[in-house]
Amino acid sequence: MPDSIEARQAEKLKGSPVERREDPELLTGEATFTDDMEPRGTVHMAVLRSQYGHARIESIDTSAAEELDGVLAVYTADDVEASDAPGRIEPIWLLPDLKRPPYPMLAQDKVRYQGQPVAVAVAEDRYRASDAVDAIDVTYDRLEAVTKAREATDEDAPTIHEEAPDNVAAEWDVGDEEATDAAFEDADRTVSVDLVNQRLLPTAMEPRVTLANYRPSADELVVHMGTQCPHLHRRFMADMLDFPEQKMRVIAPEVGGGFGSKDSAHPDETLTAWCSLQLERPVKWQATRTEAYVSTGHGRGQETTAEIAVDEDGSIQALRVETYGDLGGYLSTWGPLMPAHGYALMLPGQYDVENVYCEVKEVFTNATPTEPYRGAGRPEASYVIERLATLAARELDMEPTEFRRKNFVPRDDFPHETATGLVYDSGDYDKTLDRALEMADLEALREKQADLREEGRYLGIGISCYNESCGYGPSEIIGQIGGQLGLYENGVVRFHPSGAVTVYCGTSGHGQGHETTYAQIVADELGVDYDDIEVIEGDTDEVPMGMGTYGSRSVSVGGSAIVEASREVVEKAGTIAAHHLEVSEEDLEFEDGEFQVAGAPERSMTIKEVAREAYLAHDLPDGTSPGLEATNFYDPENLVFPFGTHIVVVEVDPDTGEIDLERYIAVDDCGNQINPKIVEGQVHGAIAQGLGQGLFEGVEYDENGTLLTGSMQDYTLPKALQVPEYETDHTVTPSPHNPLGAKGIGEAGTIAAPPAVVNAVTDALQPFGIDHIDMPLTDETVWQAIQNATAEP
Ligand code: MCN
Known part of the structure; x- marks a missing residue:
């Protein structure tokens, strides 16, 4: 690792195969995953899931489960409804005329897939919670099921939601049908194929897990969870629980892989938080592998x-x-x-x-x-x-x-x-x-x-x-085509008085090595030693805003946000340096962490020295506020x-x-x-x-x-x-x-x-x-x- 300005001049960090700084903790087993956490008083939630793909719920009897030793509560959809929590998952991507039947956290009258949550039990330990779930008695009236999309549009296929009697939620198209048909007519040859992109099971090393801790004294809900996008999950949960967003903190500790499966709202995570609100205790839920396979969203299809x-x-x-x-x-x-x-x-x-x-x-x-x-x-x-x-x-x-x-x-x-309608960039x-x-x-x-x-x-x-x-991105286009979110990213670059730097980014790595690559980017931008740069992601209280990590967006959007924030920091540092060197800003050159007066390189000030001055604030140029940091929202072009x-x-x-x-x-x-x-x-x-x-x-x-x-x-x-x-x-x-x-x-x-x-x-x-x-x-x-x-x- 280069440790001096001269060495850095010889070796830029961007483009170097720097060892992942994330690895030692992971390889030595010292990393903390959500399931490693167990604050005092933690109780455990288990989920009763439908064993049928399609059935009407006739009755649910929770009395035997409630009587078991160590069981604190058993909840069904009626309890959620009584709590006034909206408790529904809403799509974040809409298409014209999309049918939007409600997706409740706990099934109400019908179950529509095997694995759908029907009830939850909370108990002093995981095993008792699981026993309690086994003791819940549900009477189902089984209905005909259909699990293939084309078949589900057959006339005689069972209707899954009344809102979509033919099972079609949306019909959507792109391109010019007429011109395409004409080109097919005129072409020398045509070839066709029927093919299937089969459903896949996401298999992260760590299945989904949540630890929710509602503290009534502070009226604060802290949720640790395996997530790829803490800010989005905070928003999903705040909406589903009708809980104030600013009183809620979502933290992603180590996440054992996601592959997309931890960027959606599922019933279970929010149910864990809802149980914590009801019981005013920390509540933990950890999916077993089999549970994860039926309840975590499948891919493709x-x-x-x-x-x-x-x-x-x-x-x-x-x-x-x-x-x-x-x-x-x-x-x-x-x-x-x-x-x-x-x-x-x-x-x-x-x-x-x-x-x-x-x-x-x-x-x-x-x-x-x-x-x-x-x-x-x-x-x-x-x-x-x-x-x-x-x-x-x-x-x-x-x-x-x-x-x-x-x-x-x-x-x-x-x-x-x-x-x-896309524009390929290069x-x-x-x-x-x-x-x-x-x-x-x-x-x-x-x-x-x-x-x-x-x-x-x-x-x-x-x-x-x-x-x-x-x-x-850009967010404006995302909005025009149905996205209910902006797809920008937020980056904060903050110097400390010592000259060390903390970088915050709204992406949320879970195996991709962001701590390493973001530090490389900022080291080059600021000319600060790589080891003096700390990178923080995955905490809604620390990072102001974020859209998260998916769609291979982190480096191009999140990385760009921290580049832009770094450049804003350098600009402010330049103003302070010019003041101390008694020259105009235009006469300064910035390279490898040092401001030099053009033509007089002996007159210089490092950005670390500027940071100290910025926080001392004894002698700052007029109109310049103390401190040295910048926040950028980067919305890609x-x-x-x-x-x-x-x-x-x-x-x-x-x-x-x-x-x-x-x-x-x-x-x-x-x-x-x-x-x-x-x-x-x-x-x-x-x-x-x-x-x-x-x-x-x-x-x-x-x-x-x-x-x-x-x-x-x-x-x-x-x-x-x-x-x-x-x-x-x-x-x-x-x-x-x-x-x-x-x-x-x-x-x-x-x-x-x-x-x-x-x-x-x-x-x-x-x-x-x-x-x-x-x-x-x-x-x-x-x-x-x-x-x-x-x-x-
Ligand atoms: N990178 C780089 N130079 C580039 C592009 C990327 O050095 N030109 C680096 C980045 O800095 C980052 C990594 O490569 O450290 C991946 O960056 P990027 O392509 O921006 O993708 P994201 O970080 O946004 O990761 C998301 C992507 C997706 S969508 C899935 S799914 C996925 C994946 O990354 N899930 C993963 N990789 C995974 N890796 C692990 N270990 N675990 C997962 O769950």
């Missing part, structure tokens, strides 16, 4: 028919897509976003497509509500376009890479407006493709493939050229659009369907990198999750709406031994519109990997005439596809 129209020369003429988005039993906080703006706007991918039309139906089903899950709409879009691109190339007998190259948005056409798609091809040696791979086919062995090469939208090329090489055993993942090559471009080591870690983790969707993971329900994959025994997550050594590299195409030139990287792998691996497996099985297999490509599904194959190699 889309069924799509997608068509592409192409000319003989390989140019894409049009895309036409129809998608059913599965909302689950209720509208979750972000539920309506994913199948609409989160997904459909990104359908053109890296390609210059003039005509696009996408129609979306958002549908209620008797399954756990869907929520953002790493990628949140963009993996679904990338899967559609990247499958279509490969299938179209096959139809035209073109190398899939060349088909893609022919249709790329050219590097000199940025900013590029898409047919879906890109150089040929560059990542070229580098990935160089690493893979495609020619040699194609030769190997041909040779092996002679021996009855099936090698496949899959490619996916993805791009994604990250760093959501546009989204950022990272991109990349991933190539997968597999060998498929036709006798067993087994897939051997031989190579995984990833070349990503997230603009300027703050910390390449952290970026690489993010890429690795996300690819594993993407391979999880491609090869292993998939939610299954039975016809009654019972989750069949409700434990880790039934739901297969990728293990270290099942993923290959990744071969990674990157290119750098800065974003032109944020001060860091940085784009997000946190989700890239989950977006790129599923189509890459499916394209690889179907490439291997081309001799069998297999064009498509739905994910996850387990040995069994692949073997089955080979059994049903129409061609013989």
